[in-house]
Amino acid sequence: MPITSQKTLVYIVEDSLSSGALYRSQLEKAGYEAKHFVDGYSALAAIKEKMPSVIIQDVCLPDISGLNVLQFVNRQESPARVIIITSNSSIEVAVDAMRLGGFDFIEKPFSRERMVTSVQDAVKQINLEKIESKTVKIEESMAPELSFIGESLAMKTVFRLLESALRSKASVFVTGESGTGKEVCAQYLHSYSARRDAPLIAINCAAIPGELFESEFFGHIKGSFSGAVSDRKGAVEAANGGTLFLDEICEMDLNLQAKLLRFLQTGTFSRVGSTDVIQSDVRVVCATNRHPAAEVGEGRFREDLYYRLNVIPIQLPPLRDRGNDILLLANAILTDKNEANNKEFNRFSLDVQSMFMKYDWPGNIRELQNIIENMVVIHSGNEVSIDMLPESFAQSGSHTIPSNTFATNNVNISSNYLAKNNRHNNSNSNTLAYQADIKDIIPMWLVEKNAIEKAIEICDGNIPLAAAHLGVSASTIYRKIKSW
Template structure:
């Protein structure tokens, strides 16, 4: 909730008097000072007389102007204060256009009081945070920081630019791209670049949680709501209050739950499984998928209305093969990181290493490169990293070891015990956690990033893989 001790002023630009009075009353009750303008002309008068407003609520259909035209023709508005646009349900695409111009948030009429106050609170809080950090609300270009992306290619510079444009907005973002391109890193970067950076970043993988548990994971549950619900539990949406909720593999969400997610986006409230109470939650939604969401909509697996709600700001992560020069930067960074983690020393990559790394197509993208170099560090003592550790362009090692001849009739046949001993020798000196990490990431890579297939190959549940990766990422 915004700091209302100073009675932050909100300008309401709405031509219908019944609506403007209702909005003003709701904002006044919440602790704001509301100023009303019934037209664009009156709005300019208010801004000229006293232009200091913490937020602006703008109806897109005014008697003397089009709200979109106002945003296009007066970018200084977006630089001075967050603009929340209001639109009728039938013109949702106009609201999305406004978000792409730089509006902070959009509301669909009729506006619920909870959703209105949540949007204004978020806008004012973001503005206060921006001013305290010496920034304005003007659009800017994000710069990668510690823990963010690694890369200086034109494709990544464009991603940084887009993140800078949308970070301070409350607009939902849908990140698309191939498996392993860094969609979650992108979501985390948006969070860190936003006014919500001090709030929680909560990630949930919609494809790794069993369908019958996903609603509980997302919205929480009450004790006794279902078998195994032994206590009250807060869901991811409530845990992300005042922060960012990242919904990975969003296209894996079942249709029944998509309806409840849409309602959450419309009202800003959640209802735990087994509860009749609705709780107000202020979160910014970022989601990701490696599928084509428009195809999912066309084939009936994803709701069209939910897609338009989530894809207000679309971002497409480029595949690693198209990021000129970034393979070298990433390889250097991963080699240094993994060497330090396991306490080994490796010589810098040679031009031969770089040539091999850049010749390979990396179908698994950054994640595959990361896994390849992790295995290389774990399975080699150094200081030189053999070229055989790098895949060839056809998927086979560039310098494969000589193939052992098939055992003759007289030769002893390897037994499961001897194979286990060989594996133990190969992994000697590595912890069980490191071996487990190698196995899980290799299975995911072999499954093309599909956690369900990887779990099946390993003989474990997808939720087990998800929990292990989450706990490792937060160690």
């Protein structure tokens, strides 16, 4: 039931009269005020007159796309939370809708409980934002380990995606090398969301034996297998109302992947050894240090599950690609380790800063934390000097800039740019060379077209796989091809 005495207003935009009437009846029985619209333009007119709290929006309408309604709603000052409903055939469109700011999406046919739970979650998120606007900001009460530090362009992109994800119930797929902060990302999403008072349950998919995986995930009843001496809740049930974090998701057995997909579609599951159906409302955040699209291509990860989980993809950059963030993080870690060990370090020497900036950081932030903790625990003083660095770090080639693809490309681009500028400034003939360079500039749409066509060629014509590697949905590529 809604918390307030005044009924929460929900609009249903569904072209089927019977389905719309059913949804309206179910919501009214749950205590909501509901209105049904059979086309997009009728819904837009009603939204202009009065914005509801929640909109249950069908994607396929007889007049306009449900995505048009979603985009209109999100341009308003106090937008409703939009729950997308869709058939299996338009799942990619639903994923696009989530990336445009939808709150949740449900595949038809769905149960009354699934729909009502999604509406409740949306209302809960709205109420939380209203409360926070009148009280102290969350950041002031957050534990230090849950905060992100960074000013690099790569991290600003991550922050923007996290902010979008907080307003949604959609699954988040976090990728990145080991030690880049994938678990911190999950903690952040949980602790800043309306689910923060419910549990955050983490499962390391690589650390659980295959024969125990289903039990750990869904639980079991007494006697269902050897060693099951009592009933036991699984992670999905324990996380009800909160967040389920699946680390190293690509290590999950294919058989369990199918069961996870069914749970994500229906919100229901059964314990091992039981036929009783249990409902659980969780927000899934998953992570891997592998390339999930490559795992899909190799047949080790289900393509349908990948698209279901990869609604909001977040790529965490390696530490070596974050520039001055290295020193920002180092100083923050130094302050934290000082307090934990009752030390008085307040700065790094210039030599240490230089080594930190040149080092490859194969272990990323986790390695940076370990090195600083080692120095703080063993030594004392005000300044961290180069002789305090662990011997293994000093001998590990920290003076060499990593030769990864992006660094190499950036160096080549910079070198070419400087060389061209030198030519421009030396003679009149160089001015002609400069003009020739201007003519060689390729329009952005053509750069995009070439990149997409190359990806499709590399993937042997498999457009969904190419889309996954490019970080877009397959429907986006199909639209691009049609526009060309």
